[in-house]
Amino acid sequence: MIQSFIITGFLGVGKTTMLTNTVKEYFGDKKVAIVVNEFGDIGIDGDILSNVYSEVLEISEGCICCQLAEEFESGVIEIMNKYNPEIIFVETSGASEPFPIFLSLQNLGISVEGVICVVDSKNLDTYKDNSTAKYQIGGSNILVLNKTDLVSDTELESVKLEVIQIKEEFNIKNTMTSKPIFNNYVVSSANQGLVNKEVFDGIYEVNEIAGLAKDYKHDDHTSKDSITQNVAYLKEGITFNDVDEVLKNIPKSIYRVKGVVKVSDVDNPLVVNYSFGNVSFDELKEYAQPSIMIFIGESIDDDVKTLCSKFDFLNLPQFRLKK
């Protein structure tokens, strides 16, 4: 039976980082396939992950937990037929709930070994009131407190208590029996997504999932979520400093920026990552598309326009571009 893990967690908490670091470290000897679904129309994670793994399927333009169950399932079937993987990792978008994906994988006869929710230990307080974030914790059985390098031991301890509290309150239950779906869960910590190997050891029995599958009613949250994204294209010939200046001027409403940019003073294309004020850059070997930056946050349209008028090398598309 093919095994799988679902990696969920709010925007920018470190899901892709976990896939590029931990998974490579522990599952390097297995045939691994990755399915990634990003928030919004245009994906970056597929490009990042393709530089590390040979078999990456990117599903964008929508949310796999709401509108894309069919596309997700046919994509997974395709990847199984083509590649015959031993293990599949699914990175959900930061705005989706893991449970419908769990059900889809089970429908396909794939064993779900664990649902991992990555938590940003530094910024949980900023995003914990978002309802999807709560259900991501409630619908997971492996809770990983990531970015431990950014908090003290005392802060980490209080984040852990907070996460346990949310887990208990939003723990996903069988609608008929009211019993929790997961018999057990673990809380672990990580730096750069690197968790202990034991976390992947699948100790988590699941209760009566078939009964629930019939009754599980999933709210389409994408229509009511206030999180949106804007994509800007960058002119050619800019320098690293230009990009850095933009990142120093991100308003509070935008809490996530990701992109791939080509700058004249660095040889390789750069992956740009900004989450809750923290910035990182990584070089990418291959990227054949134009330089873009994706801004994600709440009610950000005006702020993105202001940013684009301040930096004239940032251009908003005049119409919605599709991949």
Ligand SMILES: Nc1nc2c(ncn2[C@@H]2O[C@H](COP(=O)(O)OP(=O)(O)OP(=O)(O)O)[C@@H](O)[C@H]2O)c(=O)[nH]1
């Ligand atoms: N300081 C620190 N930064 C981290 C850690 N893990 C990830 N990051 C940074 O957090 C940012 C977001 O990481 P990603 O792995 O792209 O997060 P994600 O959850 O996949 O983001 P989305 O797919 O956009 O929701 C990047 O800048 C990472 O370098 C960590 O343990 N410590």
Ligand SMILES: [Mg+2]
């Ligand atoms: Mg990601």
